[in-house]
Amino acid sequence: MLVGLLLCTAAFAQAASPIVGVWSMTVRDSYGRAFAVVFDEFDPNGRVVIRFVTRAGTETYYGRYRMIGASSVESVITDYEPKQLCTLVCSPVKPVMPIGKAGTSPVRFVGSYVMYLGVDRYNRQR
Numbered sequence: 001m002l003v004g005l006l007l008c009t010a011a012f013a014q015a016a017s018p019i020v021g022v023w024s025m026t027v028r029d030s031y032g033r034a035f036a037v038v039f040d041e042f043d044p045n046g047r048v049v050i051r052f053v054t055r056a057g058t059e060t061y062y063g064r065y066r067m068i069g070a071s072s073v074e075s076v077i078t079d080y081e082p083k084q085l086c087t088l089v090c091s092p093v094k095p096v097m098p099i100g101k102a103g104t105s106p107v108r109f110v111g112s113y114v115m116y117l118g119v120d121r122y123n124r125q126r
């Protein structure tokens with residue numbers, strides 16, 4: 001019974017983390033024009049899904065994350081898609097994020113709907 005209570009408490013603590021949810025940011029070029037939107041989805045079970053959406057298509061990255069205290073997040077990307085892009089011929093797609101390498105970023109929340117991940121400002125979508 002005590003083990004079950006501890007597991008429930010740990011799961012609730014992760015679910016109560018303010019990072020859990022879907023966050024988005026717009027990436028702009030040096031002229032201020034938007035060229036990509038990034039969606040980061042942090043699940044309460046430690047899974048993260050990152051989507052880069054551009055006119056050329058969408059790249060999706062899958063991995064794990066964990067909070068380090070209240071001000072840092074560590075993540076490891078474990079897979080991505082698509083692995084190839086096909087038009088008339090197929091070409092391999094190289095990942096823009098390192099695969100299998102842990103990275104840590106400072107995280108800061110401004111209210112319930114704004115998060116700074118490193119220097120990037122994200123807005124909560126849900």
